[in-house]
Amino acid sequence: MPASKTRRRGEHLERAILDATWAELSETGYSGLTIEAVAARAATSKTVIYRRWPSRAALVLAAWNHQAPVSVDEPDTGSLRTDLLTLFVTIARRVDTMMSEMIAGVMGEAFRHPEVAELLRDRLRAAPLHDRVQQIVDRAARRGELPPVRVPARALRIPLDLIRTEAMTCGAPLTDATITELVDDVYLPMLHGLASHPDR
Amino acid sequence: MPASKTRRRGEHLERAILDATWAELSETGYSGLTIEAVAARAATSKTVIYRRWPSRAALVLAAWNHQAPVSVDEPDTGSLRTDLLTLFVTIARRVDTMMSEMIAGVMGEAFRHPEVAELLRDRLRAAPLHDRVQQIVDRAARRGELPPVRVPARALRIPLDLIRTEAMTCGAPLTDATITELVDDVYLPMLHGLASHPDR
DNA sequence: TCAATAAGAGACGCAACGTATCTTAGGAGC
DNA sequence: GCTCCTAAGATACGTTGCGTCTCTTATTGA
Secondary structure, eight states, X not given: OOTTSOOOOHHHXXXXXXXHHHHHHHHHHHHHOOHHHHHHHTTSOHHHHHHHOSSHHHHXXXXXXXXXXXXXXXXXXXXXXXXXXXXXXXXXXXXXXXXXXXXXXXXXXXXXXXXXXXXXXXXXXXXXXXXXXXXXXHHHHHHTSSOOOOOOHHHHHHHHHHHHHHHHHHSSOOOHHHHHHIIIIIIXXXXXHHHHSOOO | OOTTSOOOOHHHHHHHHHHHHHHHHHHHTTTTOOHHHHHHHTTSOHHHHHHHOXXXXXXXXXXXXXXXXXXXXXXXXXXXXXXXXXXXXXXXXXXXXXXHHHHHHHHHXXXXXXXXXXXXXXXXXXXXXXXXXXHHHHHHHHHTSSOOOOOOXXXXXXXXXXXXXXXXXXXXXXXXXXXXXXXXXXXXXHHHHHHHSOOO
């Protein structure tokens, strides 16, 4: 492409590449994503991309982090169970097919590139959604639905873990029935167990 | 390779290919696995493999299923908690790094090949380990540690799901601390919750 | 014994990899 | 405003593995 456009640099260029990566992901998925296609879409060249990110997985992770997380307000629905269902549905909507395939792909490469593994781990652990659970539990305690508990960090992560696992093994969005199952057969019992046998 | 060896066929040949696949998986992992290398190791040619399996993922799944599952006896340790810890450790030992990377790889391809997705789903759901949980719970009920419960199918799958998720995001075998966390902060509370608030 | 079938060898065009080289634009410092 | 110097961008390269194809030859079972 001759000089009709001015040459981009730094921050600006980087954003363009990450946006192009995200667009490619949406269109062709992780397995179909090629550095060459990203370069073409961003109207730059492979070299520029390789200068910044050492692997496809690193690029994709950067693009993922670059995507502004849509903030969601979690309303008080008046009961612990419906609060949880709402939360699970919110998470499930976010972990769609493209997302799952991307995570599977990045996971696969994480075994070869330790630095990717670390980035991925951080990404999955830092999810702001985890805090929501404690808020929901606190509300339930205030209502008297549950004795007050401090939910362990591990238990806070479970909703996202379960939904991700399910989405990845099904290769399709979660059905309402599955979500109800996760809440009624797993998570709600777990919270009741935690609350009524504290510590142990 | 000229005809020093007699030409293999059918069943016999198939086993040789699946064994070669498993060996390649162990050595180079899923991401490094190539059909050409498998063919070379099995002393056959690509054509023969492509005639039987449409994709790398399908071949790997077949090799996985072909691996004879090591049968493990699950002893009665005298308490629900230690029974569970023993079970979790058994599962975790089985889901080692190679296994996790393989599953991640197959999952990635499952999104493109629906028939692979189905095979994978079957493989993950049919795990004989699921039944163990109900046995352990029944024993605990007999001891009086827990009211008797019928654990829902979804809840039976949780141990394997959690361990797999953890192994895949860590890229390393689970530590004892993690296993203890999964039992104490998640699964044991869940069972107590299920047992003391049946149905709901 | 002979035909049908499947194994095995190899060549193919293709796509993307990751690297290396070179030119040129644009920003910083003076 | 001029000049460096850095980074952008283009392109070409060898490599690897893909998946398909064609052709020969061994084996089997009727």
